[in-house]
Amino acid sequence: MKLYDYILSPSCYRVRLMAAFAGVKPELVPVDFHPGAEHRGAALRALNPRGTIPILTDGDLVLTESTAMLAYIAAGWAPDWLGDDTPAMRARVTEGLAFAQRLTESAGAARAHDMLLAPGDIGALRRAATAALRELEAALSEGRRRGEAFLAGPRPTIADLACFPHVALAPDGGLPLDAYPSIRLWMRAIRALPGFVEMPGIHRLHELMPEPGPMPQEIRRDSTEAGA
Amino acid sequence: MTKDVTRDQWYPVALARQVTPAGRESLLLGEKIRIFADAGGFPAVTDGHGRALPVLIRFNHVWTTLGTPAKDLFTIPDAEAPGRRLVDVGVVRVRCSPLRAVENFLDIAHFPFVHTDILGSEPHTEVERYEVAIREDVDEVWATKVQFYQPQAAKSAAGGITTEYEYRVPHPTCSVLYKTCPPRPGEWDVICLFVQPLTETLCDVWPWMALYDDVSSLTEMIHFQQMIFLQDRSILENQIPPLLPLDPGMEIPTRADLTSVAYRRWLKRLGYSYGAQLVAA
Numbered sequence: 001m002k003l004y005d006y007i008l009s010p011s012c013y014r015v016r017l018m019a020a021f022a023g024v025k026p027e028l029v030p031v032d033f034h035p036g037a038e039h040r041g042a043a044l045r046a047l048n049p050r051g052t053i054p055i056l057t058d059g060d061l062v063l064t065e066s067t068a069m070l071a072y073i074a075a076g077w078a079p080d081w082l083g084d085d086t087p088a089m090r091a092r093v094t095e096g097l098a099f100a101q102r103l104t105e106s107a108g109a110a111r112a113h114d115m116l117l118a119p120g121d122i123g124a125l126r127r128a129a130t131a132a133l134r135e136l137e138a139a140l141s142e143g144r145r146r147g148e149a150f151l152a153g154p155r156p157t158i159a160d161l162a163c164f165p166h167v168a169l170a171p172d173g174g175l176p177l178d179a180y181p182s183i184r185l186w187m188r189a190i191r192a193l194p195g196f197v198e199m200p201g202i203h204r205l206h207e208l209m210p211e212p213g214p215m216p217q218e219i220r221r222d223s224t225e226a227g228a
Numbered sequence: 229m230t231k232d233v234t235r236d237q238w239y240p241v242a243l244a245r246q247v248t249p250a251g252r253e254s255l256l257l258g259e260k261i262r263i264f265a266d267a268g269g270f271p272a273v274t275d276g277h278g279r280a281l282p283v284l285i286r287f288n289h290v291w292t293t294l295g296t297p298a299k300d301l302f303t304i305p306d307a308e309a310p311g312r313r314l315v316d317v318g319v320v321r322v323r324c325s326p327l328r329a330v331e332n333f334l335d336i337a338h339f340p341f342v343h344t345d346i347l348g349s350e351p352h353t354e355v356e357r358y359e360v361a362i363r364e365d366v367d368e369v370w371a372t373k374v375q376f377y378q379p380q381a382a383k384s385a386a387g388g389i390t391t392e393y394e395y396r397v398p399h400p401t402c403s404v405l406y407k408t409c410p411p412r413p414g415e416w417d418v419i420c421l422f423v424q425p426l427t428e429t430l431c432d433v434w435p436w437m438a439l440y441d442d443v444s445s446l447t448e449m450i451h452f453q454q455m456i457f458l459q460d461r462s463i464l465e466n467q468i469p470p471l472l473p474l475d476p477g478m479e480i481p482t483r484a485d486l487t488s489v490a491y492r493r494w495l496k497r498l499g500y501s502y503g504a505q506l507v508a509a
Contacts, residue, residue, distance in 0.1 A: 007451040032447040035318025115321055200458030
């Protein structure tokens with residue numbers, strides 16, 4: 001399995017993250033997206049005429065939609081992540097995948113504008129992204145009241161991975177996440193999953209330092225004497 | 229013409245090979261500029277009134293100035309040695325003071341926490357004593373004998389090594405880092421940060437490298453450097469106060485911050501206050 005990859009791309013990161021959770025190790029082929037625009041060059045257009053990355057190949061299979069790559073890896077190596085328990089859960093997963101596209105077109109485009117000088121109407125992009133983030137906050141908050149920490153149900157699915165990168169990187173595009181407590185708890189739940197991998201701008205959870213134990217006897221005695 | 233230490237500097241504004249006839253608008257010190265290729269295909273820069281600005285091509289970048297620089301732009305003799313691969317990393321925009329971007333580049337202590345398992349790792353967090361000087365003959369800040377344990381110092385490094393660094397600040401918004409070159413002991417890798425001040429709190433950063441690495445592809449080297457820099461970006465955008473304080477105040481430096489202290493002192497002596505604040509924070 002080969003993943004044509006860019007380290008700063010949230011859509012590529014979705015696939016790297018799914019692969020990490022599924023224990024799959026695709027061969028990563030770095031693409032000079034910025035500044036080289038290699039994804040629009042002839043060689044990669046031969047694989048993906050649309051000129052986008054990521055591209056995933058496995059034998060004869062060529063995938064150019066990152067959400068399809070999530071489905072492929074999950075179906076093959078980690079079927080729990082498909083979220084097929086009930087008709088409702090499956091439908092929520094499909095909604096989540098479609099919703100992720102809105103995030104790519106709004107928060108993702110705002111980030112590319114602010115960070116890599118990509119063209120775009122930044123005001124309109126941020127408004128669209130804010131509307132999407134508010135919807136996500138409402139949906140996650142409702143889920144939490146049902147006792148469900150993730151987008152489609154009580155456990156993570158490919159819908160969470162599709163949405164997570166653009167949400168977590170929204171501040172890169174001038175969209176702070178301070179106003180969305182349910183989103184922040186949801187992101188923390190994803191970062192806490194075993195096997196989580198980071199990308200630049202999305203940090204791992206640093207282990208909390210253990211509670212300081214009782215003071216060593218000598219120090220306590222010294223300070224008592226000093227205070228006396 | 230009156231001397232103006234901020235305007236009388238050369239600043240990076242583009243990658244030379246990316247300049248097109250259609251051109252691109254940008255900002256320099258809050259003023260509109262336009263970068264384009266002229267009829268002969270050479271990079272040209274004009275200011276907001278269409279006046280042609282001086283242009284210099286160096287380190288694969290286009291440099292310009294709004295004033296009249298008293299001296300030539302600095303050089304990096306090591307970068308010109310044959311066999312080095314020149315890596316145009318490309319622009320990254322950051323909502324921070326240009327001086328904060330340079331200062332972060334000079335800091336070692338954050339490696340284990342921000343570049344975890346790459347440029348540093350816990351518990352190897354101690355910054356050993358190193359030497360810092362403002363070299364009067366060249367008017368540059370230099371930090372030498374900097375040593376740090378790094379799990380993956382470069383794309384070309386296999387496993388952890390103790391890396392040696394030298395930092396050089398030859399320009400208020402540019403820094404050059406010389407570090408142990410994993411495949412060629414005895415040589416230095418050269419890693420630069422060229423910062424274009426758009427405003428006092430917004431900058432375009434142009435990282436650039438001249439490395440010995442016969443194994444990694446150019447794209448892999450670009451990705452390595454972009455990964456490192458993008459780990460810093462969100463932190464740079466959240467530093468308070470946004471302007472770099474040049475006077476000692478609420479920010480208490482430690483021994484590990486000697487380079488930053490010298491950099492701030494040097495800026496103050498130079499009278500370079502764009503992106504800085506002079507009253508105590």
